[in-house]
Amino acid sequence: MRRIISVLLENQAGSLSRVVGLFSQRGYNIDSLTVAPTEDPTLSRLTLTTTGDDFVIQQVTKQLNKLVDVVKVQDLTEGAHIERELMLLKVRAEGADREEIKRCVDIFRGQIVDVGPTTYVVQITGNSGKLDSFIEALGDAVILETVRTGVSGIGRGEKALRL
Amino acid sequence: MENLSGGEILVRALKDAGVRHLWGYPGGAALHIYDAIFKQDEVKHILMRHEQAAVHAADAYARATGEVGAALVTSGPGATNAITGIATAYMDSIPLVVISGQVPQEKIGEDAFQETDMIGISRPVVKHSFLVKNQEDIAETLAKAFYIAASGRPGPVVVDVPKDVTDPNVQVPYKYPEKIKIRSYQPALRGHSGQIKRAVKLLLSAKRPVIYSGGGVVMGNASEALTNLARLLNYPVTNTLMGLGGFPGSDQQFLGMLGMHGTFEANTAMHHADVILAVGARFDDRVTNTPDKFCPSAKIIHIDVDPSSISKTVPVDIPIVGPCDVVLADMLTLIEAGKDRPDSDAISEWWQQIDGWRERYGLYTRPRYEPSDGKLIKPQDAIKALYKVTEGQAYITSDVGQHQMFAAQYYLFDKPRQWFNSGGLGTMGYGLPAAMGVQMAFPDAPVACVTGEGSIQMCIQELSACTQHQLPVKIIILNNQALGMVKQWQDMQYGSRYSHVLYEDSLPDFVKLAESYGHIGMRVEHLDELESGLEECFSHKDRVVILDISVDEAEHVYPMLIAPGSMRDMWLNKTERT
DSSP, X not given: OEEXXXXXXXXXXXXXXXXXXXXXXXXXXXXXXXXXXXXXXXXXXXXXXXXXXXXXHHHHHHHHHHSXXXXXXXXXXXXXXXXXXXXXXXXXXXXXXXXXXXXXXXXXTOEEEEEOSSEEEEEEEEOHHHHHHHHHHTTTSOEEEEEEOXXXXXXXXXXXXXX | OXXXXXXXXXXXXXXXTTOOEEEEOOOGGGHHHHHHHHTOSSSEEEXXXXXXXXXXXXXXXXXXXXXXXXXXXXXXXXXXXXHHHHHHHHHXXXXXXXXXXXXXXXXXXXXXXXXOOHHHHHGGGOSEEEEOOSGGGHHHHHHHHHHHHHSSSOOEEEEEEXXXXXXXXXXXXXXXXXXXXXXXXXXXXSOOHHHHHHHHHHHHTOSSEEEEEOHHHHHTTOHHHHHHHHHHHTOOEEEOTTTTTSSOTTSTTEEEEOSTTOOHHHHHHHHHXXXXXXXXXXXXXXXXXXXXXSSTTOEEEEEESOGGGTTSSSOOSEEEESOHHHHHHHHHHHHHHSSOOOOHHHHHHHHXXXXXXXXXHOTTTSOSSOOOOSSSOOHHHHHHHHHHHTTTOSEEEEOSSHHHHHHHHHSOOOSTTSEEOOOSSOOTTOHXXXXXXXHHHSTTSOXXXXXXXXXXXXXXXXXXXXXXXXXXXXXXXXXXXBOHHHHHHHHHHSTTOOTTOBOXXXXXXXXXXXXXXXXXEEEEOSHHHHHHHHHHHHHOTTSOEEEEEEOOTTOOOOSEEOSSSOTTOEEOSSSOBO
């Protein structure tokens, strides 16, 4: 089962490599990973998606908690949450395709952020499923580049992952 | 506040952290630190002959004293050599601070001479690590390192110190922090009281209980509490390889070691238990055999200071996260205050059953190996003789292999911190430097390294350091002319094809080798010389002695769990199995 795990991490040199190293060392998967400092510059917020059964995920969260640099860990998928990912796509946009791609971008509430004589750069945000669907919806259009940020997530409601 | 250079601060901070002995090996990147060591005499530095051995010695010193061990190495090869020692300590949860020199910060990343990324290369085998970037940070970083190494589940911490940070020309005020607080690190100090209540209730309801205790009891100073609890309840106790000495080995309630080469009675009792109290043990694959066949009818209580140890390989029913000594003391208090007592009828019936197993195939009821022809020395007999001659009071270190298992089986450890071996990583070469660490901790006590002719050669260079630092350890080689444990597996699983386990007459003369280092060398080849040889060996109180004992080359270690299978599936000798 796919899980989104949020980690509050000391923003120090080497902290990220400890998290990433833990996953390879213990044979866990990382499907995506995003990390950036929070409003408190001494802390980083890291979101990673992984797959595993309850047994594996329990071990993943325990092992993450065991890292000295890790302040808090939360499995977002355990409760109501919001997940977002941003994707930038460079597509071949010529002839009839130009109009077709534009329509598709509108349907997905994306934006064309760069227009060239033969290309568009499209920006889409949403959950990973929506991004996958957009790629599918492009059909025969030629994709020149795909850049995805990986999932960011946050829990709904009062509860917050903070110090 | 006094102004000191980085090197001086580092050494002063070691002293303030309580370090009395620092095991190490100098080199370019550590020169400023070594100069600061030269100028003081409070922290005693012990020059070893290899960085791996320096770390092993510091590790054993920590195991012996309960203090944090400390080692100092230089950058590059010094650092990489230390890795095996660090990994050994990591697997056995030993509190250790290893300081490595590093090239100056402006050179980091340039592939400078003797540069290696120590933080990166050590990452999977440390509890934590620090790269010190400023003189001002040295004292606090070291204080944090010692705190992290010793608290919670102990482990090794690496502090990597670039050479510019210890520059003697730059001086800053020195202050060692009185208290350390790390917001992201808060190890459990007590067990959950509700869980402890549930555990006590289950424990008292048991009809076929077993207490299974590990290295966490020894390292967590919980032996006394464990022994009191076991005696109060009259429950049988088995120890892991790392847990030996956690409960007195010669006690009637002790079933011996469990696991791969555990006793028949311990493994069989585990398999039939209805309640298992696991304390400071981690359900290692050398204990459980096939995890899903492990103790099929048992409810399991697991006390461990590390939450990630709980339900890692075997799901448990009542987990309690907390220090073993505190949790066991809480359990004792609860039992003593309450009215409930164990079901004495059921427990005495259980003991009858266990005694029946002991009688049938127990390790200590009668010899479980072909007796000697009167001349040939059985390795098991060598350990029994060692036990007799030292009256069970020696500190024993071992290397890895058959000799290690024989020592664990036949030397009955009555005290915690009496037995030292690389249980988790299985590091050949641990024994001799470990004996040096123990001897440094207890200068007047008998310390013996039980080893093989294979393992001893992995850190044999330390015979020289023994001379220099007057560490009169006794080296007992069970010499079977082969890498015995590998050969045993080749016998059992590879049709006795002895691929690269024999030396083809290339072994050194250990007697002459000892003498060349200024030590005493002795050889024993016949059974009737065994005890007198050992007695003579230990009579040389102030000398290092190598006692090279020729043992039966064909002997195997039994019992041996059969994989895949449960804990009751064992080879009992070369032809019989359960």
